[in-house]
Amino acid sequence: MFLSNDLTQNTEMLERHVVQPTDPQHPTILSTEDLHVYYGKKEAISEGDLRFASNQITALIGPSGSGKSTFLRSLNRMNDRIATVTGKIMYRGVDINQPDIDVYEMRRRVGMVFQRPNPFAKSIYDNIAFALRLRGVTDKHVLDEIVETSLKQAALWNQVKDDLNKSALALSGGQAQRLCIARAIAVKPDILLLDEPASALDPVSTSQLEDTLLDLKQHYSIIIVTHNMQQAGRISEYTAFFNQGRVLEYDTTSHIFTNPQVQITSDYVSGNFG
């Protein structure tokens, strides 16, 4: 009843509304052009042209199956063996969606943290040193220093500094997720992609994680997929709303939440569906 009333009242609402960020203080660091993602013949992303501002947090929201995670995973080519991604992904002027791109070097610059905390069955120290050692860093002092700064940036240092050699599997969910963030930033990426990083965490851990992300914004450009509307509202500058593989609305977070221009966005952020 409610829903149909709303629909009839707001007939003037737009079908799609995309405002790319233009703040000169935060130039575009990553953008997608004509991006399409296919699983076999099924198109998962059909309209997803977005520009991401540097040193800002951009939230990707939308109902389950709307393609936001698929979109995020395409950005650092994690979909390579799973899906077909066409179009351009411009990172600082270079199209990283080309076959001759060294995806391993690219992923060092575009790091990723997953929904489920996924530390390796190694010690806390070795988890963070993993990617560094792969890159040939063996100097103990250098490793020590990077492990410490990464853990500090992820706000985990004070809790684990005496237990660096203990198994990472003994950490709580929130700690494990922050270890994963520390592990991702140990290789000093430019961009951090987070795929619902707080969905497996309790409210206290979630709020700590959000504080951490707000701190990390100074050093990294963050793109975060979230199911949690309040979370997007609390931490992000820009929000993109996905539905059925399309970006229906993209604007500053305050606009999306207070004055959405698309009916479905309005329904979604006010909790009427999704």
Add this chain to the structure above:
Amino acid sequence: MKTTEQLEHQLKRHSKAAKLEIWGKFISFSALLLIVAVVVAIIGFVASKGLATFFSNHVSLWDFLSGKSWNPGVTDAHGKPEVGALPMIVGSFLITVLSAIVATPFAIGTAVFMNEISPNKGAKILQPVTELLVGIPSVVYGFIGLSVVVPVTRAIFGGSGFGILSGTCVLFVMILPTVTSMSVDALRAVPRYYREASLALGATQWQTIYKVVLRAATPGMMTAVVFGMARAFGEALAVQMVIGNAALMPGSLVDPASTLTSVLTTGIGNTVMGSLQNNALWSLALVLLLMSLVFNLIIRLIGRKGRLQ
């Protein structure tokens, strides 16, 4: 009041479903009981026969385990029967360990290819091939060994061609599918998010396989290898056809030798029940059985350790 009684009657009555439940439990429990009884009977029978050598025929356990001469019908200069099983024990262990050492790298390589590098081709081509290898009867392996492996060994190393080397070659092919398919299972059990975490950190696929997936799959891989060894240790027919069946300490890998199983299969039809010759063979069977139990124990221990990690 009446409704309460009715309800009580309905609730207490043994319905058809409840009776079926009892039947089901009874049937599955009796099946279990039967299997346990069979296992206990086998162990008891082999043990009673095998221990007779030591209790009825008064052979000392040490002579049996360390003696190098096997000829149960003959007594030596001291009047003791020649029942030294060491050549067979050494032969069995040597052939088992060697075939496992040769098979493991191939099995792991194949499993990695099937599960990590090319899952599609792995499923389409290699899976049926390994399953086919499992299904080939051991006498066919033995026959191929006899007509191909033995002549080749003879041509290269001289001698008769029969021996531990030929046995290892045949067993290598026989245990390869077992170890491979169990290694594939071990790799499959490694959670996908381990691989994703590694790849997202910029590790290459090979680095991911080597540093993350294989590490996590190590307990499962070890179980696979021990399973293969158990199979190699117990294989009789194919080994018997190519090893030469000389109950001597193997001087080299191309000298004719024998294993516990090959001596058993060649000898058991030619002895009289209750005689020393017969009992001595049962003692070999007991050693074989105990070793199988040890292999099982090792597999369990590895499995438990893997779970704790």
